[in-house]
Amino acid sequence: MSTRLRDAYRELRLGTRLVLGLGVLSLAAFAVVGTTLTAYMRDYLEHQQVAQLKLVQDIQAKDAVEHGTVKRQPYYGWYTAVYDVSDGTAALRRPADVPDDTTGFTALARARADSTGDLTSTAQVEGKGTYRLRACEVVPGVVLVSAAPMAETEDTMERLITVQVIAFTVALLALVVFGRLLLRRGLKPLSDMAHTAHGIASHDLTESAARLPLRADRPGGGPEVEELRTAFNTMLEHIDDSLAVRAEAEQRLRRFVADASHELRTPLMSVRGYADLFQYAAANVPEERDGHLARLRSEAARMGVLLDDLLLLARLDAAEVDAPLRREPCDLVDLARGAADAFRAAHPGHPLTLEAGSRPLPLSLDPVRVRQVLDNLLTNAAVHTPAGTQVSMTVGVTSGTARVLVADAGPGITDADQRRIFDRFYRVDKARSRDNGGSGLGLAVARSLVTAHGGTLSLSSEPGATTFVLELPSVEHAKADP
Missing domain, CATH: 3.30.565.10 (Histidine kinase-like ATPase, C-terminal domain)
Known part of the structure; x- marks a missing residue:
């Protein structure tokens, strides 16, 4: 499966791969930012709630000292309980405004009796939800436990997470869409060069006077693309020069072969003609035969000079190690x-x-x-x-x-x-x-x-x-x- 995904990724165009990479990086950045922001906000709200509980308990402790129990509740949905603790047990004083499930309250009161400072904890109250509990000592042997619901904090966190998800999703989509447009515009010079390369590939380079009329001449793309464009056009110029040299060499070779054939054909025909005359005139006078032989020798010498010149030129062109020079x-x-x-x-x-x-x-x-x-x-x-x-x-x-x-x-x-x-x-x-x-x-x-x-x-x-x-x-x- 991973191999298929890797192969599919490699087949994607460069712009698509860059956009996917940008999306993955953005998603990772959004996840880190969202997690950090959510953790910070939760911690801030919890500290605020604990500070609020401490402030309320400062007032409730005076009420508990004066009346034995707390008469008034500061906020709706909050609970307050006063416990008498001794020998590891905690007894709830009545009347008390507490829910039916006081397990968490009693456990925190016992724990406070065994500690030297105020305690804070989170407890799940059956039928009521999650509460933040704080226990403080009113007088020795008496512990005040206050409970504040965490529903508002949880609701705030859910809304924050929802807002972050929506905002980050919209930002991610906008980043991918506009990033794709920007990348397409930025990669347009590369697409033009690819189009030019395809045009060159379809160009017939077998022509004797073949030239490459295509160039990557559209501006833009930044210094790197401009450097690539310059190198690309320079390469095309070199190819053009090579094609021109090749075409010229082919023309010269054709002309050379044609001229050499023509130059050799003339003395060969003369040699053949005089040889025929000598054959038919074998019985003629010696002066006539000597004339034919002289012409044969002259044409043979002419061909020898021509072949010597051709051989010398070939050796000079080939730049042989044993050059035909004796300095x-x-x-x-x-x-x-x-x-x-x-x-x-x-x-x-x-x-x-x-x-x-x-x-x-x-x-x-x-x-x-x-x-x-x-x-x-x-x-x-x-x-x-x-x-x-x-x-x-x-x-x-x-x-x-x-x-x-x-x-x-x-x-x-x-x-x-x-x-x-x-x-x-x-x-x-x-x-x-x-x-x-x-x-x-x-x-x-x-x-x-x-x-x-x-x-x-x-x-x-x-x-x-x-x-x-x-x-x-x-x-x-x-x-x-x-």
């Missing part, structure tokens, strides 16, 4: 000069100026990968600008950070292209052939390599000036040239 002390200025010499030899139609200063710039980095980044930036400037366009490369130190600026005076890059230029398989010139334009992975690989070194690669472009800024941190023992 060693080297001079960034020497790397820049080597990249500049290779560029001048490969692109004589693009004049290049190098500003690197006379002092070395020692860094701890992977020289092969950094050289790959520099070659990519320079080649990108040559590929996307007309012949004769001036290209420059500047190497220096700013606030302990090595900076390499690769700039060209070409037509610039539009804002839309700048936002996606570091995306994988993205080409600024859509009309450029894959033979001349590459796979669109160069800048993505360059940024990933720079990020793996703890640096940044950024772009600023406008018509007539495009600049890639490469920054590598933690430059030690390097000073900027004046």
